[in-house]
Amino acid sequence: MDFELSEEQKAFQSLAYKFAVKEFEPVAKEYDREEKYPREIWQKACASGLVGVAIPEEYGGAGAGWMETALITEQLSRIDMGLGLAIMAATFGSENILYYGTEAQKQKYLPLLTSGQAVFAGAYTEPNAGTDVAGTTTRAVKDGDDYVINGSKMFITNGTICDYMAVLCVTNPDAPKRTERHSLIVVDANLPGITRTKITGKMGIRATDTAEITFEDVRVSQANLIGQEGKGFYQLMHFFDMTRIMVAAQGVGLAQGALDKAVKYVQERKTFGIPLAANQGLQFQLAEMATRVELARNITYKAAWKVDNGQLEPALNAMAKYYAGETAVWVADKALQMHGGYGYIDEYDVQRFYRDAKILEIYEGAKEAEKMTIARRLF
Numbered sequence: 001m002d003f004e005l006s007e008e009q010k011a012f013q014s015l016a017y018k019f020a021v022k023e024f025e026p027v028a029k030e031y032d033r034e035e036k037y038p039r040e041i042w043q044k045a046c047a048s049g050l051v052g053v054a055i056p057e058e059y060g061g062a063g064a065g066w067m068e069t070a071l072i073t074e075q076l077s078r079i080d081m082g083l084g085l086a087i088m089a090a091t092f093g094s095e096n097i098l099y100y101g102t103e104a105q106k107q108k109y110l111p112l113l114t115s116g117q118a119v120f121a122g123a124y125t126e127p128n129a130g131t132d133v134a135g136t137t138t139r140a141v142k143d144g145d146d147y148v149i150n151g152s153k154m155f156i157t158n159g160t161i162c163d164y165m166a167v168l169c170v171t172n173p174d175a176p177k178r179t180e181r182h183s184l185i186v187v188d189a190n191l192p193g194i195t196r197t198k199i200t201g202k203m204g205i206r207a208t209d210t211a212e213i214t215f216e217d218v219r220v221s222q223a224n225l226i227g228q229e230g231k232g233f234y235q236l237m238h239f240f241d242m243t244r245i246m247v248a249a250q251g252v253g254l255a256q257g258a259l260d261k262a263v264k265y266v267q268e269r270k271t272f273g274i275p276l277a278a279n280q281g282l283q284f285q286l287a288e289m290a291t292r293v294e295l296a297r298n299i300t301y302k303a304a305w306k307v308d309n310g311q312l313e314p315a316l317n318a319m320a321k322y323y324a325g326e327t328a329v330w331v332a333d334k335a336l337q338m339h340g341g342y343g344y345i346d347e348y349d350v351q352r353f354y355r356d357a358k359i360l361e362i363y364e365g366a367k368e369a370e371k372m373t374i375a376r377r378l379f
Protein backbone atom coordinates (compact mmCIF):
# COMPACT_ATOMS: atom_id res chain seq x y z
CA MET A 1 0.00 0.00 0.00
CA ASP A 2 1.46 3.35 -1.06
CA PHE A 3 0.00 6.57 0.38
CA GLU A 4 2.40 8.88 -1.49
CA LEU A 5 0.99 11.05 -4.28
CA SER A 6 2.95 11.12 -7.55
CA GLU A 7 4.85 14.26 -8.56
CA GLU A 8 2.19 14.95 -11.22
CA GLN A 9 -0.59 14.64 -8.64
CA LYS A 10 1.21 16.99 -6.27
CA ALA A 11 1.61 19.46 -9.14
CA PHE A 12 -2.18 19.43 -9.81
CA GLN A 13 -2.82 19.85 -6.08
CA SER A 14 -0.49 22.81 -5.78
CA LEU A 15 -1.71 24.43 -9.01
CA ALA A 16 -5.33 24.23 -7.81
CA TYR A 17 -4.55 25.59 -4.35
CA LYS A 18 -2.57 28.56 -5.69
CA PHE A 19 -5.26 29.25 -8.31
CA ALA A 20 -8.00 29.29 -5.66
CA VAL A 21 -6.06 31.52 -3.27
CA LYS A 22 -5.41 34.03 -6.07
CA GLU A 23 -8.72 33.90 -7.93
CA PHE A 24 -11.29 32.95 -5.28
CA GLU A 25 -10.26 34.55 -2.00
CA PRO A 26 -10.67 38.21 -3.01
CA VAL A 27 -14.07 37.73 -4.69
CA ALA A 28 -15.82 34.76 -3.05
CA LYS A 29 -18.04 36.96 -0.86
CA GLU A 30 -19.18 39.03 -3.83
CA TYR A 31 -20.13 36.01 -5.98
CA ASP A 32 -22.01 34.52 -3.03
CA ARG A 33 -23.91 37.72 -2.22
CA GLU A 34 -24.79 38.47 -5.83
CA GLU A 35 -25.48 34.85 -6.86
CA LYS A 36 -23.50 35.31 -10.06
CA TYR A 37 -21.72 32.74 -12.19
CA PRO A 38 -17.93 33.24 -12.39
CA ARG A 39 -17.53 33.03 -16.17
CA GLU A 40 -14.14 34.80 -16.26
CA ILE A 41 -12.69 32.67 -13.46
CA TRP A 42 -13.92 29.50 -15.19
CA GLN A 43 -12.16 30.55 -18.39
CA LYS A 44 -8.94 31.26 -16.49
CA ALA A 45 -9.23 27.80 -14.88
CA CYS A 46 -9.57 26.24 -18.35
CA ALA A 47 -6.50 28.15 -19.52
CA SER A 48 -4.59 26.91 -16.45
CA GLY A 49 -5.45 23.28 -17.29
CA LEU A 50 -7.67 22.66 -14.27
CA VAL A 51 -10.92 21.79 -16.07
CA GLY A 52 -11.67 18.32 -17.41
CA VAL A 53 -8.30 16.78 -16.51
CA ALA A 54 -9.80 13.28 -16.69
CA ILE A 55 -10.69 13.78 -20.35
CA PRO A 56 -8.19 11.93 -22.57
CA GLU A 57 -5.51 13.99 -24.32
CA GLU A 58 -6.93 13.30 -27.80
CA TYR A 59 -10.07 15.23 -26.74
CA GLY A 60 -8.20 18.13 -25.15
CA GLY A 61 -7.88 16.89 -21.56
CA ALA A 62 -4.85 15.88 -19.52
CA GLY A 63 -5.55 12.16 -19.69
CA ALA A 64 -5.45 12.06 -15.87
CA GLY A 65 -7.95 10.28 -13.62
CA TRP A 66 -10.47 10.67 -10.81
CA MET A 67 -7.65 10.98 -8.27
CA GLU A 68 -6.34 14.10 -9.99
CA THR A 69 -9.91 15.42 -10.34
CA ALA A 70 -10.45 14.82 -6.62
CA LEU A 71 -7.20 16.55 -5.67
CA ILE A 72 -8.08 19.64 -7.72
CA THR A 73 -11.66 19.70 -6.43
CA GLU A 74 -10.48 19.40 -2.83
CA GLN A 75 -8.06 22.32 -3.08
CA LEU A 76 -10.57 24.59 -4.83
CA SER A 77 -13.28 23.73 -2.28
CA ARG A 78 -10.87 24.40 0.58
CA ILE A 79 -10.92 28.07 -0.42
CA ASP A 80 -14.51 28.32 -1.74
CA MET A 81 -16.73 25.40 -2.63
CA GLY A 82 -19.25 27.46 -4.61
CA LEU A 83 -16.65 28.87 -6.98
CA GLY A 84 -14.85 25.52 -7.08
CA LEU A 85 -18.04 23.75 -8.08
CA ALA A 86 -18.87 26.35 -10.72
CA ILE A 87 -15.54 25.52 -12.34
CA MET A 88 -15.37 21.76 -11.89
CA ALA A 89 -19.03 21.22 -12.83
CA ALA A 90 -18.50 22.88 -16.21
CA THR A 91 -17.92 19.36 -17.52
CA PHE A 92 -20.68 17.73 -15.41
CA GLY A 93 -22.75 15.38 -17.56
CA SER A 94 -20.10 15.10 -20.28
CA GLU A 95 -18.85 11.93 -18.57
CA ASN A 96 -21.93 10.28 -20.09
CA ILE A 97 -20.36 10.94 -23.48
CA LEU A 98 -16.86 10.01 -22.33
CA TYR A 99 -18.04 6.59 -21.13
CA TYR A 100 -20.84 5.78 -23.57
CA GLY A 101 -20.78 8.28 -26.46
CA THR A 102 -19.80 7.66 -30.07
CA GLU A 103 -16.40 8.73 -31.38
CA ALA A 104 -18.12 11.58 -33.27
CA GLN A 105 -19.79 12.81 -30.05
CA LYS A 106 -16.50 12.70 -28.14
CA GLN A 107 -14.73 14.68 -30.85
CA LYS A 108 -17.52 17.22 -31.13
CA TYR A 109 -18.18 18.04 -27.45
CA LEU A 110 -15.22 17.18 -25.21
CA PRO A 111 -12.56 19.55 -26.67
CA LEU A 112 -14.98 22.49 -26.30
CA LEU A 113 -15.19 21.85 -22.55
CA THR A 114 -11.49 21.79 -21.72
CA SER A 115 -10.70 24.83 -23.88
CA GLY A 116 -13.30 27.05 -22.21
CA GLN A 117 -15.57 27.28 -25.26
CA ALA A 118 -18.58 25.49 -23.82
CA VAL A 119 -20.22 24.49 -20.54
CA PHE A 120 -22.06 21.19 -20.11
CA ALA A 121 -24.93 20.17 -17.81
CA GLY A 122 -26.48 16.90 -16.69
CA ALA A 123 -30.28 17.19 -16.67
CA TYR A 124 -31.75 14.20 -14.83
CA THR A 125 -33.84 15.35 -11.83
CA GLU A 126 -37.46 16.41 -12.40
CA PRO A 127 -39.92 18.36 -10.27
CA ASN A 128 -41.53 15.07 -9.20
CA ALA A 129 -38.58 12.69 -9.27
CA GLY A 130 -35.11 13.07 -7.77
CA THR A 131 -34.06 10.09 -5.68
CA ASP A 132 -36.40 7.91 -7.72
CA VAL A 133 -34.45 8.37 -10.97
CA ALA A 134 -36.46 5.68 -12.79
CA GLY A 135 -39.60 7.69 -12.01
CA THR A 136 -38.60 10.56 -14.32
CA THR A 137 -41.09 11.14 -17.13
CA THR A 138 -39.58 13.56 -19.69
CA ARG A 139 -40.46 11.89 -22.97
CA ALA A 140 -38.47 11.54 -26.21
CA VAL A 141 -40.57 10.22 -29.10
CA LYS A 142 -39.09 9.14 -32.44
CA ASP A 143 -40.24 11.15 -35.46
CA GLY A 144 -38.41 10.51 -38.73
CA ASP A 145 -34.66 10.83 -38.02
CA ASP A 146 -35.30 12.84 -34.85
CA TYR A 147 -36.44 12.58 -31.25
CA VAL A 148 -39.07 15.08 -30.10
CA ILE A 149 -38.64 15.90 -26.40
CA ASN A 150 -41.33 17.11 -23.96
CA GLY A 151 -41.08 17.48 -20.19
CA SER A 152 -39.26 19.40 -17.49
CA LYS A 153 -36.11 19.13 -15.40
CA MET A 154 -35.45 20.64 -11.98
CA PHE A 155 -32.41 21.95 -10.05
CA ILE A 156 -30.06 21.65 -13.03
CA THR A 157 -26.55 22.93 -12.30
CA ASN A 158 -25.38 25.24 -15.13
CA GLY A 159 -28.98 25.22 -16.39
CA THR A 160 -29.12 28.78 -17.76
CA ILE A 161 -25.47 29.14 -18.73
CA CYS A 162 -24.73 25.75 -20.34
CA ASP A 163 -24.30 25.18 -24.07
CA TYR A 164 -25.09 21.47 -24.10
CA MET A 165 -26.74 19.01 -21.75
CA ALA A 166 -27.18 15.29 -21.33
CA VAL A 167 -30.92 14.79 -20.80
CA LEU A 168 -32.51 11.68 -19.29
CA CYS A 169 -35.65 10.85 -21.29
CA VAL A 170 -38.17 8.03 -21.45
CA THR A 171 -37.76 6.41 -24.88
CA ASN A 172 -39.12 2.93 -24.17
CA PRO A 173 -42.23 3.48 -22.03
CA ASP A 174 -43.50 -0.08 -22.58
CA ALA A 175 -40.39 -1.88 -21.32
CA PRO A 176 -41.53 -4.17 -18.46
CA LYS A 177 -38.79 -2.96 -16.08
CA ARG A 178 -38.99 0.75 -15.23
CA THR A 179 -35.17 0.86 -15.21
CA GLU A 180 -35.14 -0.08 -18.92
CA ARG A 181 -37.34 2.74 -20.18
CA HIS A 182 -34.83 5.61 -20.27
CA SER A 183 -32.11 6.89 -22.59
CA LEU A 184 -29.58 9.70 -22.38
CA ILE A 185 -29.66 12.23 -25.21
CA VAL A 186 -27.25 15.13 -25.78
CA VAL A 187 -29.17 18.34 -26.46
CA ASP A 188 -28.02 21.79 -27.63
CA ALA A 189 -29.28 24.07 -24.83
CA ASN A 190 -30.23 26.88 -27.23
CA LEU A 191 -32.71 24.92 -29.35
CA PRO A 192 -36.22 26.28 -29.92
CA GLY A 193 -38.73 24.93 -27.39
CA ILE A 194 -36.27 25.01 -24.45
CA THR A 195 -37.04 27.44 -21.61
CA ARG A 196 -34.42 27.87 -18.88
CA THR A 197 -35.33 29.66 -15.66
CA LYS A 198 -32.68 30.47 -13.05
CA ILE A 199 -33.50 29.40 -9.49
CA THR A 200 -32.36 32.11 -7.07
CA GLY A 201 -32.33 32.17 -3.27
CA LYS A 202 -30.22 29.06 -2.72
CA MET A 203 -28.93 28.56 0.82
CA GLY A 204 -25.36 27.96 -0.40
CA ILE A 205 -23.14 27.40 -3.45
CA ARG A 206 -24.65 30.64 -4.70
CA ALA A 207 -21.93 31.23 -7.32
CA THR A 208 -23.27 28.19 -9.17
CA ASP A 209 -26.08 28.46 -11.67
CA THR A 210 -29.15 26.31 -10.94
CA ALA A 211 -32.23 26.19 -13.17
CA GLU A 212 -35.54 24.66 -14.06
CA ILE A 213 -35.66 23.65 -17.73
CA THR A 214 -38.72 22.86 -19.80
CA PHE A 215 -38.79 21.11 -23.17
CA GLU A 216 -41.68 21.75 -25.52
CA ASP A 217 -41.49 19.79 -28.79
CA VAL A 218 -37.71 20.07 -28.84
CA ARG A 219 -36.37 18.31 -31.93
CA VAL A 220 -32.92 16.63 -31.87
CA SER A 221 -31.34 14.11 -34.23
CA GLN A 222 -31.40 10.44 -33.22
CA ALA A 223 -27.62 10.62 -33.69
CA ASN A 224 -27.63 12.47 -30.33
CA LEU A 225 -28.51 9.29 -28.42
CA ILE A 226 -25.73 8.56 -25.91
CA GLY A 227 -25.00 4.85 -25.63
CA GLN A 228 -27.79 2.34 -25.92
CA GLU A 229 -31.48 3.11 -26.10
CA GLY A 230 -33.26 1.84 -22.96
CA LYS A 231 -29.99 1.66 -20.97
CA GLY A 232 -29.93 5.28 -19.82
CA PHE A 233 -30.77 4.45 -16.21
CA TYR A 234 -27.84 2.02 -15.87
CA GLN A 235 -25.47 4.39 -17.66
CA LEU A 236 -26.52 7.12 -15.27
CA MET A 237 -25.99 4.97 -12.17
CA HIS A 238 -22.48 4.19 -13.42
CA PHE A 239 -21.91 7.93 -14.02
CA PHE A 240 -23.01 8.76 -10.46
CA ASP A 241 -20.67 6.10 -9.09
CA MET A 242 -17.82 8.19 -10.53
CA THR A 243 -19.07 11.71 -9.90
CA ARG A 244 -19.72 10.93 -6.24
CA ILE A 245 -15.96 11.00 -5.83
CA MET A 246 -16.03 14.64 -6.87
CA VAL A 247 -18.73 15.46 -4.32
CA ALA A 248 -16.76 13.62 -1.63
CA ALA A 249 -13.69 15.69 -2.56
CA GLN A 250 -15.77 18.87 -2.24
CA GLY A 251 -16.65 17.76 1.29
CA VAL A 252 -13.03 17.03 2.21
CA GLY A 253 -11.93 20.42 0.84
CA LEU A 254 -14.69 22.39 2.54
CA ALA A 255 -14.11 20.61 5.85
CA GLN A 256 -10.36 21.28 5.66
CA GLY A 257 -11.03 24.94 4.82
CA ALA A 258 -13.41 25.32 7.79
CA LEU A 259 -10.84 23.64 10.07
CA ASP A 260 -8.10 26.00 8.78
CA LYS A 261 -10.30 28.97 9.64
CA ALA A 262 -11.12 27.65 13.11
CA VAL A 263 -7.46 26.93 13.94
CA LYS A 264 -6.51 30.48 12.91
CA TYR A 265 -9.37 32.15 14.77
CA VAL A 266 -8.90 30.39 18.12
CA GLN A 267 -5.29 31.54 18.21
CA GLU A 268 -6.26 35.17 17.58
CA ARG A 269 -9.35 35.56 19.75
CA LYS A 270 -8.92 36.03 23.48
CA THR A 271 -11.52 35.47 26.22
CA PHE A 272 -10.84 35.68 29.95
CA GLY A 273 -7.40 37.05 29.09
CA ILE A 274 -6.16 33.98 27.18
CA PRO A 275 -6.49 32.82 23.56
CA LEU A 276 -9.40 30.47 22.88
CA ALA A 277 -6.79 27.97 21.69
CA ALA A 278 -5.50 27.61 25.25
CA ASN A 279 -8.75 25.88 26.31
CA GLN A 280 -8.40 22.13 26.19
CA GLY A 281 -12.13 21.79 25.51
CA LEU A 282 -11.63 23.55 22.17
CA GLN A 283 -8.36 21.71 21.46
CA PHE A 284 -10.22 18.40 21.79
CA GLN A 285 -12.90 19.56 19.39
CA LEU A 286 -10.26 20.66 16.87
CA ALA A 287 -8.55 17.28 17.23
CA GLU A 288 -11.85 15.50 16.49
CA MET A 289 -12.45 17.77 13.48
CA ALA A 290 -8.95 17.05 12.11
CA THR A 291 -9.45 13.31 12.59
CA ARG A 292 -12.74 13.25 10.71
CA VAL A 293 -11.29 15.34 7.86
CA GLU A 294 -8.42 12.86 7.57
CA LEU A 295 -10.82 9.89 7.54
CA ALA A 296 -12.98 11.54 4.87
CA ARG A 297 -9.86 12.25 2.80
CA ASN A 298 -8.62 8.67 3.10
CA ILE A 299 -11.88 7.08 1.99
CA THR A 300 -12.22 9.58 -0.88
CA TYR A 301 -8.70 8.95 -2.17
CA LYS A 302 -9.24 5.19 -1.83
CA ALA A 303 -12.43 5.39 -3.87
CA ALA A 304 -10.69 7.50 -6.54
CA TRP A 305 -7.66 5.21 -6.63
CA LYS A 306 -9.88 2.15 -7.05
CA VAL A 307 -11.78 3.68 -9.95
CA ASP A 308 -8.56 4.72 -11.67
CA ASN A 309 -7.22 1.20 -11.23
CA GLY A 310 -10.28 -0.51 -12.68
CA GLN A 311 -11.67 -1.66 -9.31
CA LEU A 312 -14.86 0.41 -9.05
CA GLU A 313 -16.81 -0.35 -5.85
CA PRO A 314 -20.13 1.56 -5.92
CA ALA A 315 -20.68 1.08 -2.17
CA LEU A 316 -17.23 2.49 -1.35
CA ASN A 317 -17.88 5.58 -3.47
CA ALA A 318 -21.28 5.97 -1.78
CA MET A 319 -19.57 5.73 1.64
CA ALA A 320 -17.04 8.38 0.60
CA LYS A 321 -19.73 10.80 -0.54
CA TYR A 322 -21.97 10.23 2.46
CA TYR A 323 -19.17 10.40 5.03
CA ALA A 324 -17.35 13.38 3.51
CA GLY A 325 -20.63 15.30 3.14
CA GLU A 326 -21.64 14.67 6.72
CA THR A 327 -18.12 15.54 7.90
CA ALA A 328 -18.21 18.85 6.04
CA VAL A 329 -21.54 19.80 7.66
CA TRP A 330 -20.29 18.76 11.12
CA VAL A 331 -16.89 20.46 10.86
CA ALA A 332 -18.34 23.69 9.42
CA ASP A 333 -20.84 23.81 12.31
CA LYS A 334 -18.07 23.40 14.90
CA ALA A 335 -15.87 25.97 13.14
CA LEU A 336 -18.69 28.52 13.08
CA GLN A 337 -19.41 27.92 16.78
CA MET A 338 -15.79 28.72 17.63
CA HIS A 339 -16.16 32.06 15.85
CA GLY A 340 -19.02 33.03 18.17
CA GLY A 341 -21.12 36.00 16.98
CA TYR A 342 -18.60 36.92 14.28
CA GLY A 343 -19.14 33.53 12.68
CA TYR A 344 -22.75 34.41 12.10
CA ILE A 345 -21.95 37.53 10.04
CA ASP A 346 -21.22 37.29 6.32
CA GLU A 347 -18.08 39.37 6.69
CA TYR A 348 -16.55 36.12 8.00
CA ASP A 349 -16.16 33.31 5.46
CA VAL A 350 -17.04 30.55 7.91
CA GLN A 351 -20.79 31.19 7.64
CA ARG A 352 -20.54 30.68 3.85
CA PHE A 353 -18.78 27.35 4.43
CA TYR A 354 -21.58 26.38 6.82
CA ARG A 355 -24.25 27.22 4.21
CA ASP A 356 -22.33 25.65 1.31
CA ALA A 357 -21.76 22.37 3.15
CA LYS A 358 -25.42 21.34 3.37
CA ILE A 359 -25.82 20.63 -0.35
CA LEU A 360 -23.25 17.83 -0.02
CA GLU A 361 -25.88 15.79 1.84
CA ILE A 362 -28.48 16.40 -0.86
CA TYR A 363 -27.26 16.48 -4.45
CA GLU A 364 -26.00 13.64 -6.64
CA GLY A 365 -27.93 11.24 -4.47
CA ALA A 366 -29.03 12.46 -1.05
CA LYS A 367 -27.19 10.73 1.79
CA GLU A 368 -30.14 8.39 2.26
CA ALA A 369 -29.68 7.21 -1.35
CA GLU A 370 -25.99 6.56 -0.59
CA LYS A 371 -26.99 4.49 2.41
CA MET A 372 -29.32 2.44 0.19
CA THR A 373 -26.33 1.58 -2.03
CA ILE A 374 -24.19 0.70 1.00
CA ALA A 375 -26.94 -1.43 2.56
CA ARG A 376 -27.41 -3.32 -0.73
CA ARG A 377 -23.80 -4.45 -0.49
CA LEU A 378 -24.33 -5.66 3.08
CA PHE A 379 -27.22 -7.89 2.03
Ligand SMILES: Cc1cc2nc3c(=O)[nH]c(=O)nc-3n(C[C@H](O)[C@H](O)[C@H](O)COP(=O)(O)OP(=O)(O)OC[C@H]3O[C@@H](n4cnc5c(N)ncnc54)[C@H](O)[C@@H]3O)c2cc1C
Nearest residue numbers: 122123124125129130131155156157362363364365366368
Ligand atom coordinates in the same frame (compact mmCIF):
# COMPACT_ATOMS: atom_id res chain seq x y z
C1 LIG B 1 -28.26 23.12 -5.81
C2 LIG B 1 -28.69 21.85 -6.46
C3 LIG B 1 -28.04 21.42 -7.61
C4 LIG B 1 -28.45 20.26 -8.26
N1 LIG B 1 -27.86 19.91 -9.45
C5 LIG B 1 -28.42 18.92 -10.18
C6 LIG B 1 -27.96 18.65 -11.51
O1 LIG B 1 -27.02 19.28 -12.02
N2 LIG B 1 -28.61 17.70 -12.22
C7 LIG B 1 -29.63 16.98 -11.72
O2 LIG B 1 -30.18 16.15 -12.44
N3 LIG B 1 -30.08 17.18 -10.45
C8 LIG B 1 -29.50 18.14 -9.68
N4 LIG B 1 -29.95 18.38 -8.41
C9 LIG B 1 -31.03 17.58 -7.87
C10 LIG B 1 -30.60 16.65 -6.72
O3 LIG B 1 -29.77 15.63 -7.20
C11 LIG B 1 -31.88 16.15 -6.05
O4 LIG B 1 -32.45 17.25 -5.35
C12 LIG B 1 -31.61 14.97 -5.11
O5 LIG B 1 -31.25 13.83 -5.85
C13 LIG B 1 -32.82 14.64 -4.24
O6 LIG B 1 -33.98 14.53 -5.01
P1 LIG B 1 -35.32 15.35 -4.59
O7 LIG B 1 -34.93 16.75 -4.35
O8 LIG B 1 -36.36 15.09 -5.59
O9 LIG B 1 -35.71 14.72 -3.21
P2 LIG B 1 -36.70 13.47 -2.97
O10 LIG B 1 -36.33 12.35 -3.86
O11 LIG B 1 -38.10 13.98 -3.00
O12 LIG B 1 -36.33 13.07 -1.47
C14 LIG B 1 -36.66 13.90 -0.34
C15 LIG B 1 -35.91 13.36 0.87
O13 LIG B 1 -36.38 12.04 1.17
C16 LIG B 1 -35.29 11.12 1.14
N5 LIG B 1 -35.76 9.87 0.53
C17 LIG B 1 -36.29 9.69 -0.70
N6 LIG B 1 -36.63 8.41 -0.89
C18 LIG B 1 -36.28 7.74 0.25
C19 LIG B 1 -36.36 6.37 0.67
N7 LIG B 1 -36.83 5.42 -0.13
N8 LIG B 1 -35.91 6.05 1.90
C20 LIG B 1 -35.39 7.01 2.72
N9 LIG B 1 -35.29 8.31 2.39
C21 LIG B 1 -35.72 8.67 1.15
C22 LIG B 1 -34.22 11.77 0.30
O14 LIG B 1 -32.94 11.28 0.60
C23 LIG B 1 -34.40 13.23 0.67
O15 LIG B 1 -33.73 13.50 1.86
C24 LIG B 1 -29.52 19.51 -7.72
C25 LIG B 1 -30.14 19.93 -6.54
C26 LIG B 1 -29.75 21.09 -5.92
C27 LIG B 1 -30.49 21.53 -4.69
